[in-house]
Amino acid sequence: MKKAEPLFLLVLRVAMAALLLFSAWVKLKPEVVGGDGVAPQPSGPFVFALAVSSYEILPPSLVPLATFAVPWVEVVVAVALLVGWWTRGAGLLAAVLLATFTAAVVSVILRGMNLSCGCFGKYKLLCDGSVGWCKVGENLVLLSMAWVLAGRGGGMLELRRTA
């Protein structure tokens, strides 16, 4: 078991990085301009800003910053996990992000609101796109993965290991 742990941590950190990169891409992708009778499609930030404001947690003045800060922090965390640089710090930040998302989702559920979460766009991981207890469970699974990385580090092939 002890021997398998570095490999397990490597797989965990690559999986977490891939997920964060994909999530960030959905939120940051540029607008599809359209033309020649083909309809345009709004940019990722436009769609994510709507999702963030529909949660009614942040004041409107902070929505634009959150719209870009969330995906860009996801990108930096993902890159750190992928290359194995400050893996524990990146894992901790991923856990903090996921804990924040989970709290937001729970708050929406408790307020009886009917929203789509804005997490992965049209794609699903374990649950569909709407906010519900399934999404809380999904986030808690991801949070526990991040927490393992924060506690144990990145395993094999780390560029810079944290003691």
Add this chain to the structure above:
Amino acid sequence: MSAKVYLQAGVIAAVGVAIAVVDSTRRPVKTPEPMASPRSAGDQRNGGAKGATPEAAPEAKPDPVAGVKPEVNPEVTPQPAPPEKAGGVSVKVPVADPSKLPVKIGVGEALSMLEDHQAVFIDGRKPDVFAAGHIPGAFHMQFVDITDGNAPWQEFFRTMNRDDWFVVYCDGGDCHESEHIRKALTNYGFANVLILEVGFPGWKSAGLSVESR
């Protein structure tokens, strides 16, 4: 967990936020405006139908498109069957000029705009509930269809005129689908988009006709 790990997390977060600040200035996203609109006592009496007095409107629409005729192109507009009256009492509130209406309208105005072919109705709910029942002649298009470039959005974009009037509805109450669709359409130049505030449940409970397919 050591202080070093917390420090690393803080530095990573700071780098992410710094990039975000640069990116947000490079391609700013307008903050969606708040859409709150308190309902009058008349709304409650009339099955969710609002009084049409523009003075009472909490957020009057600021002259969306000057000189636009509110008539909808009959070639591209589904022609609805006239809705019935609720319990023998009409909930219809005549709409002479849709541009004088607030963004969120009641059943009375919506009924008037449907009967007078003043607007295309857009149903933003999920396909199964749309199939079970919707406002007669409504065009089915969800927000995700716009963001993903799906067939309904392609058809809408190809066939609808930007000068037309549109009434979007979803499940009423706290459903945000209508607001999102309105925001996206406005972004693409469809300036005349109203929201049926009480959504399909309000329409149905007012006893008005529904169509299923």
